[in-house]
Amino acid sequence: EAQVTQNPRYLITVTGKKLTVTCSQNMNHEYMSWYRQDPGLGLRQIYYSMNVEVTDKGDVPEGYKVSRKEKRNFPLILESPSPNQTSLYFCASSRWLAGNEQFFGPGTRLTVL
C-alpha cells in the first residue's frame, strides 16, 4: 500500500529534551516536506526537500532541523524543544513537479511541557 508513515503519532516531552519524528514514504517520491498545523494558522511549511541531500527552509524553520540521506526518509529533529513547538506535525511527499499531489502522513501530535 502506498503511504507516508510517521512515528511517533503522539509525544509528550519536556523543554530541552532532543527528539526526532521520523517520516518514511514508499512511493519513490522526490519531494518531501514537513508542516505544522496550529488553530487559526493553518498548515505552515517547516522544511522541504526536492531530493536526496537537498533541503530548504520553509516558512517556519526556526528550532527545527531535517536531513535527507535516503530518498524514502525525512526525519524532523527538534534539538531543544520549547512549548511554542507544541503542535500537530504532518509529513508529506510528492512526485517532483509543481502542482503534483502531496500525500500526507497521519500526523504527530507533539506536546512540549
Add this chain to the structure above:
Amino acid sequence: TQLLEQSPQFLSIQEGENLTVYCNSSSVFSSLQWYRQEPGEGPVLLVTVVTGGEVKKLKRLTFQFGDARKDSSLHITAAQPGDTGLYLCARTGNQFYFGTGTSLTVIP
C-alpha cells in the same frame, strides 16, 4: 510569507444546502490545489487548477479558478454530512503555502 485568505473560517449548514468557500491571494498562483482534511487525518487532495478561468467538477463539488489566477472558489451542491471537514487551498511550487482553512459542518 505568501498570504492565502480563506473565507468563511467556519460554516455550519443543514444537509441539502449549497455553499461556497473562497480562497484569495494578493499575488498570482502558478497553480492552486484544494484539499480536504478530516479530523485526526492528514489532508487529501481534491483538485488541482492551473488555467485562469478553469472550472473543474468532482461529483457535487465545483472548483473555479479566477481569470487572473489570484482567487479560487469551491462550491458544494446539496451538502451531505460526509462533506464535513476542513477545506484548505494551497499555492503550489517549490514551497507550498496553505490557506487557514474553512471548517465545514453539515448537520443531518
